[in-house]
Amino acid sequence: MTVSFVLPEVTPVETINWAEIPSPAFVLDESRLRRNLALISQVQRESGAQIIVAFKGFAMWSTFGLLREYGITGATASSLNEARLAYEEMKGEVHVYAPAYSDEDFPRILELADHLVFNSFTQWVRFRPQVEAARAAGRTVHVGIRVNHEYGEVDTDLYNPAGPFSRLGVTRREFREDLLEGVDGLHFHSLCENDSSTLERTLVAFEEKFGEFLPRMKWVNFGGGHLMTRAGYDLDRLIRVVRDFKARHNLHVILEPGSAFGWQTGWLVSSVLDVVHNVKDAAVLDVSVSAHMPDVLEMPYRPRILGAGDPPEQGQHREDDGTLAASGHPYIVGGTTCLAGDVIGEYIFAQELQPGDRVVFDDMIHYTMVKTTFFNGVKHPDIGILHVDGNYERVRAFGYEEFKAKLS
Ligand SMILES: Cc1ncc(COP(=O)(O)O)c(C=O)c1O
Known part of the structure; x- marks a missing residue:
């Protein structure tokens, strides 16, 4: 299977009059963002995965209208502030994951979130009564657990959540099958600017460790780090890998890249x-x-x-x-x-x-103005x-x- 991507032209750099732009300025190029969005939306259609934008990498909210134009309707937030931005400005599905939620922030996060991912079973147990109360009141709140399959291909420790003693995600040793009542998804994030071949190998590790729990789930979130807009990225493989996974497990798949949206824009x-x-x-x-x-x-x-x-x-x-x-x-x-x-x-x-x-x-553009x-x-x-x-x-x-x- 080879999918052909016909992407819009971008403004040639030589035609830009830099002297006319007041300095200093982060300058987003609409033509380059449109090219990325056209590609991402085609991947979304062809693969059947839902692709949402990770605000930690790209949160330029004046462009969210453009994202919606290309069928990107959800965002993943890492905090109450990002969740609020997703709710107010993306106006689509709000997914939230943080290494830990505070008692102070959680009630408001719960009001805003459609998907809530917990980093540990202790946090899930701590906040489960509030989630159950929201569900009893008629809200649909999807709950996921972030898992750590301990397989990583990221060389830089700073960006490797699957490294030794990582605090990010529950390892198979710590996993609590007895606490899965009310949980309908699993989440992992271990890629960083990787190609789809890394995702393919990562899924082997993920399924080996957590595959037995997938029949009880409705969705799996493959995290971010899928740099699909980089020249040379193997898009056909990404589409095939997602389709095959969906066919194997009959699950909804979510990808939440940040960099891929703002890459070279x-x-x-x-x-x-x-x-x-x-x-x-x-x-x-x-x-x-x-x-x-x-x-x-x-x-x-x-x-x-x-x-x-x-x-x-x-x-x-x-x-x-x-x-x-x-x-x-x-x-x-x-x-x-x-x-x-x-x-x-x-x-x-x-x-x-x-x-x-x-x-x-x-x-x-990515990981600059957010930092x-x-x-x-x-x-x-x-x-x-x-x-x-x-x-x-x-x-x-x-x-x-x-x-x-x-x-x-
Ligand atoms: C949980 C999670 N999801 C998504 C992302 C976005 O990753 P990227 O911008 O590399 O696609 C990150 C980045 O750190 C992350 O930690």
Whole structure:
């Protein structure tokens, strides 16, 4: 089986006038989001899985109308705040999972949630009376248990929920079959930017450990980490794996990716404030690595800068398209906080950098604006949308009031 995907064209990067976009700004490109959504909605149709968006990775709520246009009607929330955002702005199914719910938040979460996933049987037992009372009052509340099949292919410990002593999910050893009354689903999450071959192997481990409980369930949530919008991702395999699982167990399957929605859908536009010299040139930008793109330091990874290349390799350097270039201007690229490590590293630019020049970081939509801080009180980038007609819309600007509101 080969499914052909015909996806809409995207706005060529060369046609974008960066100087017209006020800096700093997270800029979502509507054409690129539409392309991802077209792909995700086709996977949803072909596989029969329900695909919901994980707010922890992508929660740009001004785009939720677009998501609904493509049949994405549900969201998964990790907290009361995200659940409320899902209810108020997605206006679809609200799924909630958190490593633990507090007594204070739970009653409100229960009011908002259609699907509630518990990370442990102790939490399920603690909150079961409230769930039962809601059901007795006529509410449909699906309850799932997050399980840990202890199989992971994630190299970075920071992102591996299936690693040793993980607090995320119930292992087979701790699983309480006697407490399954009222539970109608299982949830696992152990992928991170993986391909569908990882999902296929993961399902073997999941079914080996928890397959015996599946006849008692109505649904299984395969978590996130399915990077289906990345070029080269094996979509046919994903569709086949989901279909086969559904056929084997006759269950409703849910996928809850975050990254796949925002993957390659926009940029962080910044500008140079100053260039300082200490043996090497360093460009100080009006954004912060630590405050605005923290995964660069946490993961860590090196983002691509449009039009800039990597540092010299044996006397030569590569442009961003991989070709070897004869010359260029090296700069250490860093942010505007006082943190010494608020730095990405060295890049080679075609021209010398001057104050006011734009420096555009690629692929800065997922896990960026959901994680930003006001560290040092630095200016928070705007959030904007580059529409398909070429118009730029500044959707949100942040000022002193937002900074002050986080403190007291
Ligand atoms: C429980 C759960 N679901 C979904 C996701 C979304 O994963 P991703 O953005 O990698 O698709 C995560 C990410 O950490 C998660 O922990």
